[in-house]
Amino acid sequence: MKTTTRPVPAKNRGKRKKGPIVAKALDDWSKWMSRVGRVSDRTVSNHSSYATKWMTDAGVADLPIKKVEERHINDYINDTTKAWKAGYRKTILSAIRSLFYYAVYNGWCDHDPSMLADVNLNVLSHKQKEVKQSGLFGDKEVGKLLAETDGFWRYAIGFSRFAGLRLSDIATLEWDCLSDPNHVVVWTRKGQRRVKVPLTGANAATGAGRLKSMIKKIPSTNSTYVFPDQRITQLDPKRRSLLPTQFSRILSRNIIFGCSFHGLRHTYATEMYNKGIDMPHIASFMGHANAKTTSGTYIHI
Secondary structure, rough: OOOOOOOOOOOOOOOOOOOHHHHHHHHHHHHHHHHHOOOOOOHHHHHHHHHHHHHHHOOOOEEEEOOHHHHHHHHHHHOOOOOOHHHHHHHHHHHHHHHHHHHHHHOOOOOOHHHHHOOOOOOOOHHHOOOOOOOOEEEEHHHHHHHHHHHHHHHHHHHHHHHOOOHHOOOOEHHHHOOOOOEEEEOOOOOOOOOEEOOOOOOOOOOHHHHHHHOOOOOOOOEHHHHHHHHHHHHOOOOOOHHHHHHHHHHHOOOOOOOHHHHHHHEEEEEEHHHOHHHHHHHHHHOOOHHHHHHHHHHOO
């Protein structure tokens, strides 16, 4: 079997660095992710949490990072005593690989043991392999939610259902994002991609005109941010979970089950597909770098 390892950068070749223990390397890596801002605060928090759990459970915290072996990673992500789904295991592995990418670049490791690790689907049950589909919202359910909510949540439902925005991007919207009356323009926190969603024309989802009218009614309480209170909550790693929890309670009050806020985004993408919009355009509106992500996860046929 052919394997791939990340080469040591030229600037570090021939250099022998003692290298830190895993706990110190993980701490440096976490700080680096926050400092460069390549990923959202939430991703930094999640990746750090996944890698820390691996480090603790695998018992490698005090081990020099260059001495970590493939088995330390494979044994953890393929632990059959865990009920984790395949997708969750892959997410953990992604975080560990990010840590070792950083370690190799800094010359702390001669090779990347995480590249020899992978999720073994053969040891997982059918249920663990299956991807849970996010429930779609019907027109009546959306209408009911819009009628029963006000303030931030009414606008948030509109932005997600009619423009496909993530909750994190809605909560951190700036007025400049809405300066074009025919588009919503955001730089996504996840993936840091520029997304320009039309509110008119053939590419606009049904209901975009309604969102356009809603935007005009949003009260301005801050000169820069559309929803300043929710922005503070979203940017606080310890409090951001309050927003999806609040929406779950709204769904429960309105007797809507099997859905989440993200389901509004799935509903938007599926409707675009049913209207005949081609996949690359839908992917661009969703902020996906790869149209396969859109077609494989967000389109419900």
